[in-house]
Amino acid sequence: xxxRIRKVVAGKLxxxxxxxxxxxxxxxxxxxxxxxxxxKNIVGFFQSLVRLIANRPDVIFFKGGxxxxxxxVAARFLRIPYVIHDSDAAPGLTNxxxxxxxxxxxxxxxxxxxxxxxxxxxWTGIPxxxxxxxxxxxxxxxxxxxxxxxxxxxxxVVTGGSLGAENINLAIREILPQLLKQTSVMLVAGRERYxxxxxxxxxxxxxxxxxxxxFRMIKFSSEMWKLFGAADIVVSRAGAxxxxxxxxxxxxxxxxxxxRLPGYxxxxxxxxxxxxxxxxxxxxxxxxxxxxxxxxxxKKLLKDEKxxxxxxxxxxxxxxxxAAENLANTIISVAKEK
Numbered sequence: 001x002x003x004r005i006r007k008v009v010a011g012k013l014x015x016x017x018x019x020x021x022x023x024x025x026x027x028x029x030x031x032x033x034x035x036x037x038x039x040k041n042i043v044g045f046f047q048s049l050v051r052l053i054a055n056r057p058d059v060i061f062f063k064g065g066x067x068x069x070x071x072x073v074a075a076r077f078l079r080i081p082y083v084i085h086d087s088d089a090a091p092g093l094t095n096x097x098x099x100x101x102x103x104x105x106x107x108x109x110x111x112x113x114x115x116x117x118x119x120x121x122x123w124t125g126i127p128x129x130x131x132x133x134x135x136x137x138x139x140x141x142x143x144x145x146x147x148x149x150x151x152x153x154x155x156x157v158v159t160g161g162s163l164g165a166e167n168i169n170l171a172i173r174e175i176l177p178q179l180l181k182q183t184s185v186m187l188v189a190g191r192e193r194y195x196x197x198x199x200x201x202x203x204x205x206x207x208x209x210x211x212x213x214x215f216r217m218i219k220f221s222s223e224m225w226k227l228f229g230a231a232d233i234v235v236s237r238a239g240a241x242x243x244x245x246x247x248x249x250x251x252x253x254x255x256x257x258x259x260r261l262p263g264y265x266x267x268x269x270x271x272x273x274x275x276x277x278x279x280x281x282x283x284x285x286x287x288x289x290x291x292x293x294x295x296x297x298x299k300k301l302l303k304d305e306k307x308x309x310x311x312x313x314x315x316x317x318x319x320x321x322x323a324a325e326n327l328a329n330t331i332i333s334v335a336k337e338k
Contacts, residue, residue: 006051009044011037012066044070052078059083059103059335064095072098083331087126087240089113090268103334106327108240109318113272124327125320126244134250135229143230147186148211154183154302157231162220164190165237167284168256169197171291172235176203176215178295182302184214186227194219225249233301233308235294238266238281243273247319252308253279254297256287278314 011034048071052060060075060082062068068084072094075082084095087108091099099105105116108126135143141151149155156179160168169189172179179185180203189197194217203215221227228234228249236242238257246253255273257266273279280297287294301308320326 008047008051008067008071009040010067010070011040011044041070045073048074049077052080056080059331061085061331062095062098064092066094069094069097076101081334081337083334085124085327086114086116087244088265088269089272090265091116092265103337104330106330108244108323109269109272122326122330123320124330125323126241127324127327128241128245128248129225131223131225132228132245132248134248140230143226144184147227147230148216149184149186149214149230153214154232155186155230156183156233156235156298157186157188157227158235159188159224159227159237159242160190160193161237161239161242162191164188164193165256165258166193166196167288168235168237169193171287171294173197173200174291175295176200179298180214182299183232185216186231187215187217188220188224188227189217191219233298235298238270238273240265240269243269243279244319244323247278247315250312250316252301252311253315254294254301255279255281256284256294257281259284273315273318276314276317277310278318279311 052071052074057080060071060080062072062082062084064084064086072082076098081103082098082101083104083106084098084102085106085108086092086095089109091114099116102120105121106124107114107116107121109123111118111121111123114121144151144153144155158168158172160166169187172185172187176185187197187200197217200215200217203213204211204217205213224245228246228251231251233252233254234246235254235256236246238255243253243255253273255270257270259267270279270281274281280301282294282297
């Protein structure tokens with residue numbers, strides 16, 4: 001399928017949860033960038049206006065993010081119907097601004113976690129790869145063996161995303177010797193953070209192409225479904241897509257949400273899962289100050305099979321099957337109603 005791509009100028013509003021008003025005054029470069037980006041949005045609005053008039057689409061789909069704002073405002077001006085999709089439990093600023101005039105609002109989580117009008121909102125789920133599905137016990141052992149681990153021993157997979165999460169990596173560094181007495185560990189350190197963690201390679205010993213210890217560290221993997229499938233417990237951030245992947249695989253998860261993201265999106269995601277008894281949650285700052293808290297949570301879960309089964313079952317309830325098809329049908333229905 002050929003896709004035409006057209007760029008639109010857009011600017012974002014830099015909001016930092018740890019910044020006070022005084023800190024913004026001290027970091028005038030941030031204020032200046034926000035002012036410049038305001039004018040970028042004006043330019044983007046007129047760009048969008050011209051392109052939408054020229055092409056006149058039947059419907060527009062917005063996934064959120066600052067780049068959608070100038071196009072969305074232009075669509076409102078031209079009365080072109082549009083659909084927005086919210087992955088997180090906390091809608092982003094752009095989606096909040098566009099929601100009032102949206103024809104349909106698709107959500108990644110169940111509707112009870114949103115305040116959108118019921119007549120507009122629809123739980124479609126978050127589209128993910130078909131590879132993310134529950135692994136049988138036999139498949140899990142096979143994945144462990146393929147990764148180099150003992151298939152009969154528990155495996156902890158730790159990930160902070162493709163770039164890595166500094167605080168999670170540092171916590172694992174502190175507690176790793178104790179962890180390895182309880183479980184095998186696969187650390188996905190992230191492309192940016194991997195070089196900072198090279199000292200942990202002393203725990204990873206290979207001989208004749210075989211892993212002789214119960215620890216591995218990698219930058220990232222394009223087959224995260226395999227790592228998650230092998231895992232007995234996963235430590236992860238609380239990004240919407242990652243949590244959907246883990247929910248689809250019915251994993252046992254300890255979430256460490258990123259507290260510094262604007263709008264506290266990951267924190268609100270994590271609280272929704274915690275309230276439903278679908279995952280354990282540890283505050284990022286608290287873990288950074290006391291990594292033993294993470295160690296204690298992992299050790300408790302390793303010993304409590306009943307709790308692991310309970311979390312796994314409850315986590316599965318957050319998944320909407322056939323999300324890609326659901327979302328496509330929503331968009332198509334709006335186009336046909338025009």
